[in-house]
Amino acid sequence: MAAALEPLSQGDELDGFVLGELVHSGRMGRVFRVTQRKPGEAIDFPLLMKLPRTGRGSGAEGLLAFETELTVLPLLAGPHVPRFVAAGDLARTPYVVVEWVEGTSLQALLAGGPLALELAVQHAAAVADALHGLHSQGAIHLDLKPDNVIVRASGVAALIDFGMAHHARAPDLHAEESRYAAGSAPYVSPEQVLGIRTDPRSDLFALGVMLYEMSTGKLPFGSPQTLAGLADRLWVDPVPPRARQPSLPQWLQEIILRCLEPQAERRYQSAAHVAFDLRHPEQVPLTERSTKKHRASVPQHLVRWWKSRRAPLAEAPHAPRSLDAPVIMVAVDTMHPDDVRHPAIRQAAARLLAETREYRLILVSVVRGEPVAPAAERRGIHLEHLIRLRHWVAPLGVAAGRLSLHVIESLSPTRSLLDFASANNVDLIVIGAPAGEQPALSWWRSVASGVTANAHCSVHVVRVAES
Amino acid sequence: MVLALLSDVHANLEALEACLKHARESGATRFAFLGDLVGYGADAGAVVSVVMRHAQEGALVVKGNHDDAIARGAPYMNDAVRESIAWAREQLTPEQRDFLAALPLSRRDGRSIYVHASAANPQRWTYIDSPAAALRSMRAGEAVYTFGGHVHEQVLYAEVEAGAKEHRPVSASAINVASHRRWLALVGSVGQPRDGRPAAGYAIFDEPRARITFYRVPYDHDAAAAKIRNAGLSAALAYRVARGV
Numbered sequence: 283m284a285a286a287l288e289p290l291s292q293g294d295e296l297d298g299f300v301l302g303e304l305v306h307s308g309r310m311g312r313v314f315r316v317t318q319r320k321p322g323e324a325i326d327f328p329l330l331m332k333l334p335r336t337g338r339g340s341g342a343e344g345l346l347a348f349e350t351e352l353t354v355l356p357l358l359a360g361p362h363v364p365r366f367v368a369a370g371d372l373a374r375t376p377y378v379v380v381e382w383v384e385g386t387s388l389q390a391l392l393a394g395g396p397l398a399l400e401l402a403v404q405h406a407a408a409v410a411d412a413l414h415g416l417h418s419q420g421a422i423h424l425d426l427k428p429d430n431v432i433v434r435a436s437g438v439a440a441l442i443d444f445g446m447a448h449h450a451r452a453p454d455l456h457a458e459e460s461r462y463a464a465g466s467a468p469y470v471s472p473e474q475v476l477g478i479r480t481d482p483r484s485d486l487f488a489l490g491v492m493l494y495e496m497s498t499g500k501l502p503f504g505s506p507q508t509l510a511g512l513a514d515r516l517w518v519d520p521v522p523p524r525a526r527q528p529s530l531p532q533w534l535q536e537i538i539l540r541c542l543e544p545q546a547e548r549r550y551q552s553a554a555h556v557a558f559d560l561r562h563p564e565q566v567p568l569t570e571r572s573t574k575k576h577r578a579s580v581p582q583h584l585v586r587w588w589k590s591r592r593a594p595l596a597e598a599p600h601a602p603r604s605l606d607a608p609v610i611m612v613a614v615d616t617m618h619p620d621d622v623r624h625p626a627i628r629q630a631a632a633r634l635l636a637e638t639r640e641y642r643l644i645l646v647s648v649v650r651g652e653p654v655a656p657a658a659e660r661r662g663i664h665l666e667h668l669i670r671l672r673h674w675v676a677p678l679g680v681a682a683g684r685l686s687l688h689v690i691e692s693l694s695p696t697r698s699l700l701d702f703a704s705a706n707n708v709d710l711i712v713i714g715a716p717a718g719e720q721p722a723l724s725w726w727r728s729v730a731s732g733v734t735a736n737a738h739c740s741v742h743v744v745r746v747a748e749s
Numbered sequence: 750m751v752l753a754l755l756s757d758v759h760a761n762l763e764a765l766e767a768c769l770k771h772a773r774e775s776g777a778t779r780f781a782f783l784g785d786l787v788g789y790g791a792d793a794g795a796v797v798s799v800v801m802r803h804a805q806e807g808a809l810v811v812k813g814n815h816d817d818a819i820a821r822g823a824p825y826m827n828d829a830v831r832e833s834i835a836w837a838r839e840q841l842t843p844e845q846r847d848f849l850a851a852l853p854l855s856r857r858d859g860r861s862i863y864v865h866a867s868a869a870n871p872q873r874w875t876y877i878d879s880p881a882a883a884l885r886s887m888r889a890g891e892a893v894y895t896f897g898g899h900v901h902e903q904v905l906y907a908e909v910e911a912g913a914k915e916h917r918p919v920s921a922s923a924i925n926v927a928s929h930r931r932w933l934a935l936v937g938s939v940g941q942p943r944d945g946r947p948a949a950g951y952a953i954f955d956e957p958r959a960r961i962t963f964y965r966v967p968y969d970h971d972a973a974a975a976k977i978r979n980a981g982l983s984a985a986l987a988y989r990v991a992r993g994v
Binding site for chain 2: 346349352353371372373450451452453454455457
């Protein structure tokens with residue numbers, strides 16, 4: 283095929299794809315918009331083709347990134363990644379055709395300086411959702427930066443450029459000490475600097491850098507241009523975001539600094555937990571991170587530096603998969619607080635929590651909303667059910683930082699529970715099975731089966747034996 | 750052509766039959782046996798006859814150190830293993846012994862090389878236990894794909910700029926192995942896995958699609974272990990098969 287020898291250009295055809303506009307030409311290769319010569323039925327989205335630079339003068343780095351993307355993308359699905367369409371033989375005509383993700387890159391959104399708080403939080407939560415989607419499929423992006431985040435019109439974030447990615451089920455061909463392109467250096471986690479490529483929490487560090495950037499307009503660690511500059515990542519303490527932007531709320535500083543912990547163990551352990559905290563700021567447990575006014579002093583920095591040299595983060599021994607840090611949602615019927623199923627549901631929850639080291643427990647009670655009721659009355663009802671939830675969960679002894687309680691007023695409990703579960707990346711719903719012929723509870727009968735049938739996650743149905 | 754790669758059967762008929770059935774159901778049309786048909790297990794004769802039948806139908810077979818020990822002995826092996834070799838020698842027919850003795854140390858076929866241990870000096874039975882050892886084997890074999898066994902583990906090595914990178918495959922998950930770089934696949938052990946899981950290990954290579962898939966296949970390992978005990982062989986060997994250690 284002549285195509286492999288002559289550089290392709292607009293109008294050329296390769297394996298049934300017609301090349302359109304050349305949208306990027308860089309060190310790593312070229313990117314064209316493409317269309318199918320015979321439009322297929324399954325593909326109803328725009329396409330792009332990536333062609334790596336091959337031959338003389340092109341670094342092996344670019345090809346490796348290309349090969350990595352080719353390996354990882356076909357293993358992934360969902361709205362958070364470009365859909366994989368086709369690939370050429372790497373040994374003969376290397377190319378890859380993927381979905382052209384329509385939307386605006388976070389880089390473009392940041393061009394005007396820091397974002398309004400609400401927008402920054404919204405985008406960060408969307409990126410956290412995307413990371414959760416990625417991590418639960420066994421992949422780690424490892425090159426997260428505003429350039430590589432496309433916000434779709436729907437607000438959903440898609441991650442692009444998987445050239446540095448790692449997938450648990452595919453060989454990782456990158457050398458341990460990969461060089462980082464200058465644009466990526468500000469976002470690289472400390473463990474990546476040390477050559478560890480298997481820790482999903484590295485992406486949460488990068489998310490923290492982006493959230494810092496979105497809310498302050500500054501980069502927490504600057505833009506190091508050298509490897510020595512990158513090594514600072516192991517010990518340099520960033521200026522607290524509120525010191526740069528005093529109007530930022532404490533809970534946001536808490537979330538950002540927790541993402542930026544140099545020790546991965548001290549960060550969030552799951553992207554789903556970050557997304558949850560961003561969407562429920564009132565439930566973020568505040569620590570000394572939230573009120574920090576200054577970065578570490580010079581002597582403190584010396585200590586941090588010394589420690590980082592003596593114990594260079596150790597290895598990441600058992601990097602947790604996202605499923606090791608599940609979000610568990612328990613539907614608690616606080617309308618019937620004396621129901622016989624409550625102890626059984628609580629016991630089931632206790633058993634599940636005992637199995638996991640790192641979890642987030644969400645209790646949700648759906649109460650019949652009466653939209654016409656006066657606001658004061660509704661507040662009272664809300665508070666009453668919140669107190670019942672707190673009472674319900676007390677015997678489990680869950681730490682405040684892992685627990686959140688929600689009372690939802692709704693006339694459609696099934697829909698509300700399902701919506702709440704999918705909006706918060708819930709991994710498992712625990713719900714009581716309907717009891718026998720109890721007419722008063724017939725309302726819940728349809729809820730349990732509706733949730734079980736339509737949930738996007740696992741559902742644990744707790745049944746009490748009837749005497 | 751979809752090729753099933755089976756190594757270190759070690760006279761375990763139950764495990765071999767389970768893998769062959771699984772491979773055929775997965776679309777395998779060709780078979781390669783990467784050595785150590787005998788030793789440890791209690792079905793030396795039956796296993797060799799299955800493999801001889803496959804060889805007549807075009808299967809590739811190379812010699813392992815246990816197969817070699819049938820004719821030449823193996824002073825380096827421990828007592829229990831030497832005992833199982835001596836026992837196997839008695840169980841095999843002269844024709845089966847000749848078949849083992851005549852096996853080549855390595856076979857080359859298209860872009861692939863098949864060898865029990867390392868393609869660098871196959872007769873020394875070197876263990877591929879590091880990326881460096883893998884790299885030596887890949888380069889010595891001068892093939893795109895090097896397939897082997899001997900270490901009883903499933904590992905895939907890729908040649909990269911800086912040397913070789915190691916990957917621990919997940920069962921039944923296909924891996925792209927594009928032919929622009931060298932790959933070395935250790936396909937695991939059919940008859941005596943050693944990672945604490947008794948399920949039999951093997952791999953399927955789909956050359957046209959440049960994909961390799963490693964599998965772990967559950968089989969009746971208790972039956973295989975009972976046969977070892979009933980044959981009067983070392984209880985330790987039965988225990989290893991039953992526990993996958």
